[in-house]
Amino acid sequence: MAKLPVICPSCESSLNVSQLTCPECSTSVNGNFPLPVYLQLSQDEQSFILQFFLTSGSLKEMASQMGISYPTVRNRLDDLIEKIKQLQQTH
C-alpha cells in the first residue's frame, strides 16, 4: 500500500487533506482539512506508538521485541513525546 505523504516535498511543511473519496460510490468531498497529529508522524514513529500500545506501555517488552536496550526505547519515546507536544502547539 502506498504511504500517505505528510510532508510537502517542495517546502517540507505539513500537508493538509484537500479531497476525500468514497471507495464505494466515488463521491468526493473537497476542503482543507489538517491531518490529525498521529498522521503527521513518520511511518516509523507511528509503528513505535502502535507497538507501545500493543505491549500495554511496557518499555522493557518493547526493548526485548525490538532487540535494543531499555534506555534507547525510553529515549525514542521521550523524543516522540517532545515532537507531539510541538505538533500540538503548532495547531
Place this chain on the structure above:
Amino acid sequence: MKKILFNPFEKYSETQLFIFGIATAVLSTYLSYIFNARFDGAIDMHLVKNITLKQAITDNIINIASLFATLYAIGFFINKKVRPIDILNTVLVARSIYCIMPFTHFAADTLEEFAVKTAKINPLDPAPISFTATEIITITIVSLLGIITLIWTIALLYNGFKTATNLKTITHKVLFAIAIILAEVLSILFITALN
C-alpha cells in the same frame, strides 16, 4: 561491529552489560595485581614496583565509584529519568578497555630506561642523547596503546552516558566533561588518602 565496539549500550540489555562489566572489572583488578599496574585514577594507570591485592581492589572500587557518583549526579541533573544501572554499566563497560593496559608490564624495563635517560636531560644545556631502536619502538607502541585506550574509554563513557540520559545539548556535553574531570580528581584524592 562499530556499534558493538563503541556503543553497545544502544543494543544490549542492562543484565548483559552488567555481567560483562563486572567480569572485566574483576579481570582488570587481577591483571593490575599480577602485572604491578596501578589504576591510580578514574582514567589513569601507572606501572609500579609492587602492588598488593588490597590496593588493586581498592583502586578499582574507588575509580568505579567516583565515575559512577559524578556521572549519576550530572546525569540526574540532565534527565530525572536516568537509571543508576545504566550509569553503572556505562562505567563498567568503559573501564573494561583498561584490561589491555597492564600488559605494558612486559615493556616496563625499557620504559624505565627511557625515563631515566630523559630525566638526565638538562633543558638549559641539552646534551645529545641516544635511544636504542628497541626503546623507540617500545615507547611508540606503548604511547599509541595508551592514547587508543584512553580515546576508546572516553568514547564508551560518552556513548553510554548519552544513551542513559538522552543527552543532546552542548551544555550537557560540557557537563559530561566536567563529570569526568571531577571523577579523576576525586579518585586520585581518595586513592592517595588511603595509601
